[in-house]
Amino acid sequence: MEIKAIIIDDETRARMALQLLLEEYCPQVTLVEQCEVLADGIKAIHKLKPDLVFLDIEMPGHSGLELFDFFNEEDIHFSIIFTTAYSQYAVKAFKFSAIDYLLKPINPDELVTAVQRFSRLKTQNLKVLRDNLEQNKLNKIAVPTGNSILFLEMDQILYIKGEGSYAEIVLIHGEKIICSRYLKNFEDILGQHNHFVRVQKSYIANINYVVQYNKSDGGNLEFQNKICIPVAPDKVEIIMERIALIKR
Secondary structure, rough: EEEEEEEEEEOOHHHHHHHHHHHHHOEEEEEEEEEHHHHHHHHHHHHHOOOOOEEEEEOOOOEEHHHHOOOOHOOOOOOOEEEEHHHHHHHHHOOOOOOOOEEEEHHHHHHHHHHHHHHHHHHHHHHHHHHHHHEEEEEEEOOOOOOOEEEEEEHHHHEEEEEEEEEEEEEOOOEEEOOOHHHHHHHHHHOOOOOOOEEEEOEEEEHHHEEEOOOOHHEEEEEEOOOOOOOOHHHHHHHHHHHHHHHE
16 A cells, blocks of 8 residues: 655754655655645645655744644544654644654654554544445444444434544433544534534534523533533524424
């Protein structure tokens, strides 16, 4: 499987060193661009649509951790391996759902492991997509959780809350499931069903369980169990239309 990659790093030596390592140890990786500044890297990502980005964290003007500030959620179809000389960034890197982080100078074995991890996760993502196509016929959704895939009945989902590159699925009995998926991924799958609506930037609601719309506090939806979630004013009309459609 060919992997299209971009390197974003302000250090010329670091870019050249990584390129040589990739050529020698990871022949499946094809470098399509190398960028010295984050702004050029953002343009290259939009234009070339890489599978993988090797991203330095410490760069003049911007931190690599700011990359996602320049993308809409639906435009993020690439993964990141952070490269840094500072180990304290490791936790932050994984909060951004990075595939891995590599400490400079980069160890060839660690580079190979990181690229292999990306390949495994990409294969898993394709499996999840296939599973969702199949499970949709059974009104189920495939949710990757760690090393396994959980099949949830859609009617068990109360709402889903997006938090960056993660999503929290709240079930009708109160159980919460955390998975490393963007809310947009769930919207694409659940949007085919009238009872799931993206009611706000960070929420998808199962309106089968909505009992009340409250105008107070900016507007919120109340479920049967008294839980409330915010709703955007421009979503109220479509929610009411969907509820009316379901009750016919």
